[in-house]
Amino acid sequence: MPEHTQEDRAQKVARLQKVLLETEDEGERARVHLELGRMALEWRRVDQAIRHFKEALVLDPNLENARAALHSLGAGITEAAPGPLARNRGFMGRLLGRVLPR
Numbered sequence: 094m095p096e097h098t099q100e101d102r103a104q105k106v107a108r109l110q111k112v113l114l115e116t117e118d119e120g121e122r123a124r125v126h127l128e129l130g131r132m133a134l135e136w137r138r139v140d141q142a143i144r145h146f147k148e149a150l151v152l153d154p155n156l157e158n159a160r161a162a163l164h165s166l167g168a169g170i171t172e173a174a175p176g177p178l179a180r181n182r183g184f185m186g187r188l189l190g191r192v193l194p195r
Contacts, residue, residue: 106132123153130162143168 109125116122130145143166149159 102132102136119152123149123156123159126152127156127159127162130159134162139166142166 106129109129112125113122126145126149130142130149133139133142133145143163146159146162146166147168149156150163153159
């Protein structure tokens with residue numbers, strides 16, 4: 094995977110956020126949240142990723158990639174209280190450290 098600079102990442106996030114502001118199409122908005130969630134995971138921002146994946150599912154309940162991402166992180170769409178991720182943050186950090194490139 095090619096290395097992206099922080100500026101490249103910031104520009105991509107800005108483009109995606111612009112799409113969120115400009116489109117009313119819920120399917121497209123869901124896909125943007127899915128991509129923002131993936132990016133947040135790459136940057137080890139797990140809480141932010143979970144928020145984006147949940148928003149994607151609110152907009153498109155059939156978006157299986159978002160559902161699978163939440164499941165893999167131990168978070169569910171309907172959780173009101175801190176879930177397994179909050180209780181097992183150390184475990185998830187170690188897991189993500191092995192899975193994601195540094």
